[in-house]
Amino acid sequence: MCPPPAERIDQLLEEAAALHRQGALGDAAERYARLIHYDPSNATALYCLAQISCQQGRFGEGVDLVRRALVAEPRRARSHVLLGRALAELGKSQDALESFDRAIACDGQSANAHGNRGDLLAQLGRLPEAIESYRRAIAIEAGSMANWCNLGAVQAELGLHHEALASYQQAIDLDPGFLEGHVIRGNLLAAMGQNTDAVASYDRALAVAPAEVSVLTKRADVLVALKRPEEALAGLERALEIAPSDVDLLSNRGFVLKSLNRYDEALAAVDRALAISPGHRAALTNRGALLFELNRYTEALATFDRALASSPSDARLHCNRAETLLGLKRYKEALASADRALALDPAHVESLHTRGMLLARLGRPGEAIAAFERVLELAPSHPYALSYLATSCRAICAWERSEETASRLFDAIMAGTTMSPPHYLIQLVAPSEVMLANAERFAARELGPEATLEVAPRVRGGGKIRVGYLSGDFRTHATAHLMAGLFECHDKSKFEIIGLSCGPNDQSELRARIVEAFGQFHDLQGRDDRDAATVIRDLGLDIVVDLAGYTEYARLGILRHRPAPIQVGYLVYPGTVGADFLDYIVADRTVLPFDQQRFYSEKIVHVPDCYQVNDRKRVVPSGGLSRSDAGLPPHGFVYCCFNNNYKITEPVFDVWMRLLKSEPASVLWLLSDNIGARDNLRRAAVARAVDPARLIFAERCGPVEHLARHHLADLFLDTPGCNAHTTASDALWMGVPVLTCIGSTFAGRVAASLLNAVGLPELVTQTLDAYEALARKLAGEPGLLADVRQRLDHNRLKCPLFDTERSARHIERAYETMLEINNQGRAPESFSVEPIGSAN
Numbered sequence: 001m002c003p004p005p006a007e008r009i010d011q012l013l014e015e016a017a018a019l020h021r022q023g024a025l026g027d028a029a030e031r032y033a034r035l036i037h038y039d040p041s042n043a044t045a046l047y048c049l050a051q052i053s054c055q056q057g058r059f060g061e062g063v064d065l066v067r068r069a070l071v072a073e074p075r076r077a078r079s080h081v082l083l084g085r086a087l088a089e090l091g092k093s094q095d096a097l098e099s100f101d102r103a104i105a106c107d108g109q110s111a112n113a114h115g116n117r118g119d120l121l122a123q124l125g126r127l128p129e130a131i132e133s134y135r136r137a138i139a140i141e142a143g144s145m146a147n148w149c150n151l152g153a154v155q156a157e158l159g160l161h162h163e164a165l166a167s168y169q170q171a172i173d174l175d176p177g178f179l180e181g182h183v184i185r186g187n188l189l190a191a192m193g194q195n196t197d198a199v200a201s202y203d204r205a206l207a208v209a210p211a212e213v214s215v216l217t218k219r220a221d222v223l224v225a226l227k228r229p230e231e232a233l234a235g236l237e238r239a240l241e242i243a244p245s246d247v248d249l250l251s252n253r254g255f256v257l258k259s260l261n262r263y264d265e266a267l268a269a270v271d272r273a274l275a276i277s278p279g280h281r282a283a284l285t286n287r288g289a290l291l292f293e294l295n296r297y298t299e300a301l302a303t304f305d306r307a308l309a310s311s312p313s314d315a316r317l318h319c320n321r322a323e324t325l326l327g328l329k330r331y332k333e334a335l336a337s338a339d340r341a342l343a344l345d346p347a348h349v350e351s352l353h354t355r356g357m358l359l360a361r362l363g364r365p366g367e368a369i370a371a372f373e374r375v376l377e378l379a380p381s382h383p384y385a386l387s388y389l390a391t392s393c394r395a396i397c398a399w400e401r402s403e404e405t406a407s408r409l410f411d412a413i414m415a416g417t418t419m420s421p422p423h424y425l426i427q428l429v430a431p432s433e434v435m436l437a438n439a440e441r442f443a444a445r446e447l448g449p450e451a452t453l454e455v456a457p458r459v460r461g462g463g464k465i466r467v468g469y470l471s472g473d474f475r476t477h478a479t480a481h482l483m484a485g486l487f488e489c490h491d492k493s494k495f496e497i498i499g500l501s502c503g504p505n506d507q508s509e510l511r512a513r514i515v516e517a518f519g520q521f522h523d524l525q526g527r528d529d530r531d532a533a534t535v536i537r538d539l540g541l542d543i544v545v546d547l548a549g550y551t552e553y554a555r556l557g558i559l560r561h562r563p564a565p566i567q568v569g570y571l572v573y574p575g576t577v578g579a580d581f582l583d584y585i586v587a588d589r590t591v592l593p594f595d596q597q598r599f600y601s602e603k604i605v606h607v608p609d610c611y612q613v614n615d616r617k618r619v620v621p622s623g624g625l626s627r628s629d630a631g632l633p634p635h636g637f638v639y640c641c642f643n644n645n646y647k648i649t650e651p652v653f654d655v656w657m658r659l660l661k662s663e664p665a666s667v668l669w670l671l672s673d674n675i676g677a678r679d680n681l682r683r684a685a686v687a688r689a690v691d692p693a694r695l696i697f698a699e700r701c702g703p704v705e706h707l708a709r710h711h712l713a714d715l716f717l718d719t720p721g722c723n724a725h726t727t728a729s730d731a732l733w734m735g736v737p738v739l740t741c742i743g744s745t746f747a748g749r750v751a752a753s754l755l756n757a758v759g760l761p762e763l764v765t766q767t768l769d770a771y772e773a774l775a776r777k778l779a780g781e782p783g784l785l786a787d788v789r790q791r792l793d794h795n796r797l798k799c800p801l802f803d804t805e806r807s808a809r810h811i812e813r814a815y816e817t818m819l820e821i822n823n824q825g826r827a828p829e830s831f832s833v834e835p836i837g838s839a840n
Contacts, residue, residue: 009039016048025052043072047079054086062086077107081116088120096120111141115150122154130154145171145178152184161192179208183215186222195222213239213246220252229259247273251283258290263528266290279310281317288320294528295555297327315345322354331361349379356388365395366676383445386412387420391427391646396676397684399650402428410434419445422550426575426747427646429721432599435745439578440601443556447579453530453537453561464496467815468541468564471572472503472525472553474514478726479547479572481703484510485615485804487517491812498539500524502532503553524558533561542566543815546582549573556582566818566828569602570811571612574725574746576600583828584818586811587611590753591746594830603828605814608835609800610757612750613807614729616797621708630712631696636665637779640713640736642698642706642727645673645681647719652741653681655772656717657688663779669713672697710734714785715778720768723751732758733802737788739763739778741771757801760792809836 016031032049035042050065066083073079084099097120103113118133134151137144152167165188172181186201202219206212216239223232236253243249250273257266267290273283284307291300304321311317318341325334335358341351356371372389375382386409393402406428412418413434420428422439430438469487473479490497499518502525505511515521520539524532532555536544544564548554551572559567559581569577570586578601585592585602588611592604627634639659641648648670660666672678682692698709707730716731718724718740724731728738728751740751742764752764765771778785800806813833821829 009035009042013042013044016045020048020052025055028052040068041072043069043076043079046072047076047082050082050086054082054089059086059089063090075106077103077110077113080106081110081113084120085116088123093120093124109140111137111144111147114140115144115147118147118150118154122150127154127158131158143174145174145181148174149181149184156184156188161188164188177208179205179212182208183218186215186218190218190222190225195226198222199226211242213243213249216242217249217252220256224256224259229256232256233260245276247277247280247283250276251280251286254283254290255286258286258293261530263290263294263530279306281307281311281314285317285320288324292320292324292327295327296526296528297324300324301328313344315341315348315351318344319348319351319354322351322358326354326358326361331358334358335362347378349375349382352378353382353385353388356385356392360388360392360395363674365392365674368392369396369398381417383419384421386418387424387428390420391424394427394646396674397645397648397653397680398676403650406430413438413441416441422575422578423573426745427722429649429743429745429748432596432745435575436578436599436601439550439576441578442550443577443579447557447560453533453563464494465543465815465819466496466498466539466541467543467545468498468500468536468539469518469545469547470500470502470536470555470558471547472501472555473547473572474499474501475504475506475511476508476703480510480514481615481618482571482613482726482729483547483615484514484517485617486613486808486811487514488617489804489808491808492519495812495815496520498522498541500532500536500544502555502558524555529555529557530561532558533563536563537561542819543568545570547572549575549577566822568605568815568818574750576602584814586814587746588753589832590756591749596746597830603830605818605830606832607807607810607814608833609806609810610753612725612729612754612801613804613811614733614802616802616804618733619704619707620734621704625705625709625712627712630669630698630709632669632712633665633667636667637663638667638669638712638714639717639775639779640669640710640715640731641717641719641724642669642671642731643719643722643724645671645677647722647724648681649719649721650684651768652717652719652721653684654688655768655775657685657690658772659717659775659779660690660694662776666779667694667696668717669696669698672699706730707734710736715739715775717775718751720748720771722747723749725750728754729801732792733796735789735793735796737763737778737785737792739765739771739775741765741768754801757799758792759795759799760788763788806836 012031012035016028019028029049029052032045035045046065046069050062050069053062053065063083063086066079069079080099080103084096087096087099100113100117103110114133114137118130118137121130121133131151131154134147137147148167148171152164155164155167165185168181168185172178182201182205186198186205189198189201199219199222202215205215216235220232220235233256236249236256239249250269254266254269257269270283270287270290273280284303288300288303291303301324304317304324308317318337322334322337322341325337338351338355338358341348352371352375356368359368359371369389369392372385372392375385390402390405390409393405409420410430414437419438419441422442425435425438471479487497496519499515499521501523522535524535541564543566544559545568546559547570549569549572556577562581567582568584568586569582576599580601582602584605585600586605586607589606591611594604597604632638656668660668678697682695685692685695710731711734713736716736716738718728718738720741721743723740731738732754738751738755740755742749742752755761755763765774796802810833817831
């Protein structure tokens, strides 16, 4: 058969090209094949048929065809480009790169060749070379959106975010309706922390495609980071109108509702997501986090376990499980979960931080230090690691490191770059201005703004004043030992006293006694904050008294809902909570003078004598314990300090060592906190030329046994800065004089208040030098010490400190004054309660 004339070949080529453009690839290929049959060296037909083969995924066939085309026209750049692309698809990267280079050698102005070369280099991870190829392509053809986008993608991968933004902006300038460009630009801005600009980019994307669910979702994520949860929620609601069964949207909606403290709706949202997809990891994670936030730890644990069943290698889930077990006080199990998370991801910051907290709780502060140091290496701006590091160093009496870390912490708090659990700053003896700044930030972050319940103001008709005491320590605990007598001594003809428990029930005799003392007793443990607040509101209380502050089992989140018109902090937490939902703090003129008001968000109320109530019914155990039983030498003066070891600072330890050296037969009897502290204190004694055997460590024991051993001590040496509180009362109750040096903050002035109220003000010194001199004098003059002990024994039941009835009347008068101020429509104000008369 004779080939058709040249005119017919040109016509067939045009027909094939037209079919190719229309997407009729089969018909076009048939015509190209016919042409090649008639004219085997027709480079155009060979090239176009190769294109179709590649479009249909037959890359080997495409390679053969384009190579035949190159035999006919070896310097045709576009054929080298097509060959390179086909070879790249076949995994022959080096051959492909050589083909692109040959294309550029044939036509250095081929933007297509430079761009494809850049694509291959990017795939090979040769990113700087890829950038150079894209730049050359763009220099030739500045209007190529693909090259601008590809350049931006490589720049972003290299962390060149500003350059990537500029590249994507160039693509957007070429086509303002380029949806993907706006979205990627928003993603880059979000990754750079420029969240406000990211929202603007997402808004431009939504102007192009208002119903794009993925963009609405990303925008909501950024709004959450900007702490604009209401706007984030509105965006998610729009997305759910478009995709009402989208599990990711429902899960995210739950997360945002949680941040708005709309817990019931949040739980409903994630439960709806899980009804659609029971194993959805994000929904399970959000549900667990929500239940954790609600203090429903057992349910949270079960939820995280469900998530882990399908995602056992998720380090974050193991970390969440560890934190939940920490909430359940199951520390060893929690540590195992934290270790599992770190086995999966050794650099998982929150798992390291949780591990450090657990080690501290398990009495292993030395190991905790290493964990917190690693956290700060990985995340120098971690909000809490620096404070945990400082307190862990203080716990083992690593004084130099503790002081240096605490100083950094205080500076960072004042600069607003970090914070601390507020009670840790008491341990570190932080200045008052640091305590206030930290408490305000902590309350805002961890408790959120006040969220008042809907409640009509109570109209008083002259009935009893209803006072509720909120505590997690209605059990065998220092707080309960102090407060039990007060609950019993309240004037029940004027006051209805209600117990509000948010801690464990240890089934102890003390717990039973406390429950019996209240007119009503409500166990709120296991209820979330809002639910518990609703219970309190419905009781119609006039006053709620918080007995926890920021200590263990604290539930300030309940009071954030304002369940009572007057809310008061008392006894347990010697500092400000930094939030306006606590109206008053009960103190006395010694521990908290009115000139300290500027450092407290609460108004200061002074009761007479001493703010600390004591239970006159506490037993006075007989002294059946011998010196040898306690590990003490048979003779010699016994200085004692049963404070936690973290309260011991280097300056006071220096004083104690000089006292031991001045009284050769004396010993120092300390509480045994942890091995690290014990070893460091002994080393510190050696460094000061004192035999470490003269430091005797008492193991922890039950309250009766602890009280009983006090009779073996001659003088209790208090720790300035952070005093003995209940511990000082224990010593005084058992007839052991307490020597203190008054400090500048509430926690450093408590022992002075106790001593004033027990009639021994001369044991309150103003300086460490005076403290040392008086201790030496008392140890060296047995008659003087005997006189002090005799007066303490005489005063114990005659002075105000242990007069529970008197304390109850003063506290009641404070409550009456608070209520009077409230009923007159006045804002809370500081005041002093006048004493009712002489003590018994």
